[in-house]
Amino acid sequence: MTAGTALNEIILAEPRGFCAGVDRAIEIVERAIAKFGAPIYVRHEIVHNTYVVNELKAKGAIFIEELDEVPPGATLVFSAHGVSKAVENEARARGFSIFDATCPxxxxxxxxxxxxxxxxxxxxxxxxxxxxxxxxxxxxxxxxxxxxxxxxxxxxxxxxxxxxxxxxxxxxxxxxxxxxxxxxxxxxFPKVREPKQQDICYATQNRQDAVKLLSPQVDVVIVVGSPTSSNSNRLRELAERLGTTAYMVDSAAELQPAWFEGRARVGLTAGASAPEVLVAEVIERIKALGAVSVRSLPGVEEHLKFPLPKGLKLDDQPPPQHIS
Missing domain, CATH: 3.40.1010.20 (4-hydroxy-3-methylbut-2-enyl diphosphate reductase, catalytic domain)
Structure with missing residues (x-):
């Protein structure tokens, strides 16, 4: 693109954003707060997204790294990333009421x-x-x-x-x-045993495939995701590897006007722990910089939903307002 090219179009990758494991993990924390009251303790960030963590803090979640930060008798949630046997055994020995939000x-x-x-x-x-x-x-x-x-x-x-x-x-x-x-x-190690199905999850695969489709069609790629999010970092790296300049932002406030100078088409995606509300804010910010149209690429539709752990049914109360 030449320097005089005007920013014109935003192209959205499909799928993007929340996966089933992230949806489930957030809902576990929200339901635990609704059922048992604040505070609910969560070992490590429930998912690697600043906005999600701050929203849950505001609702009554306390995020900790060490189990000695949790008072006796408290309700504890393990993050979507899973924990070691040592952490699990210590938590049970301390007598916490535990809900495991580890992605299935x-x-x-x-x-x-x-x-x-x-x-x-x-x-x-x-x-x-x-x-x-x-x-x-x-x-x-x-x-x-x-x-x-x-x-x-x-x-x-x-x-x-x-x-x-x-x-x-x-x-x-x-x-x-x-x-x-x-x-x-x-x-x-020619005799090594491999899993029957690859361990890399469907959502990671789908979002990377979507970036492979998106990158050649745009002049710059924006990935919405937090610095700690592994799958978000991989999306930015993949776009760069495919020859398209790419940036990762935690929020619309991090967008730099210089990134869009001389670039007509902006590709936009989000990591599996980034909520759609952040994508919407990024779209509005890019529109304010000059983009006039938004369209989505065709992509895989995801319908997977994981069940919640026992003990979190809210006895016919409506489910808590969910981060989206």
Whole structure:
């Protein structure tokens, strides 16, 4: 685009924003507050989005990292990212009333790890060191899980044996990066056992596929998501890898007019933990900078909904007002 090109169109990726696991996690906190009253304690950010966390704080959620911050007899919610066995056991030993908001697709990985560990397997986990989901999954066992973050790490893994070795994956990774690392694992450990269905979740896959469709059609991509959100970061990286300048913003206030100079078409998407209200505010801000039309690309329609844990039915009361 030339410098004189005017900002004209916003093109929306489909799907974008909340996934079923995020919807469920937020609803668990909201229902717990409605049923048991504030405060409700939540270990770690329920999902990695600043707006969502602040909205829940305003309703009566207190976010903590250490269980000794929770008073005796309190209601505690585990975040969507899951927790280690040590955290789970300590929480039960302390007698908290616990609701587990771990995404069922993360729980699936935990169950697979526990099952194969009983059969004598060691594990290679593809993921980002320090991410709470990775800490939760690796913490399902006291030993025998080796973390790899890139292809180079695969060469450094030293399992105790290679006859029973399985690979698991953080659910919010770049699909392409994970495939490359998994190929390196297979090349070094030909007998490695892989999951029947990939661990990367449907929502991560769908949002990345949507960005692959979006990026070539626009001059700049904006991703709505918080800096701590793994899947949002991957969307920005993917657009850049495809050759399109991309920025990630936590809110419309972070948009810079200079990003849109000489660019006619803006692509817009949102990570799986970013609410649609933020997307709407970003659209209005870009319109204020000159965009005149908004259209959505065709994409996969998502209808998945996960059930809530027992004990959160509100006895026929209407459900609490939900963050959208």
């Amino acid at each position: 697709l993360v729980t699936k990985v935990h169950v697979e790890v526990a099952k194969l560990a009983r059969e004598g397997y060691e594990f290679i986990m593809i993921g980002h060191k320090g991410h709470p989901e990775v800490e939760g999954t690796m913490g399902q066992l006291s030993s025998g899980i080796h973390l790899v973050e890139d292809v180079a790490d695969v060469a450094r893994v030293q399992p105790a044996q290679t006859d029973k070795l399985a690979v698991v994956t953080q659910t919010t990774l770049s699909v392409d990066d994970a495939a490359e690392i998994a190929a390196a694992v297979r090349a070094r």
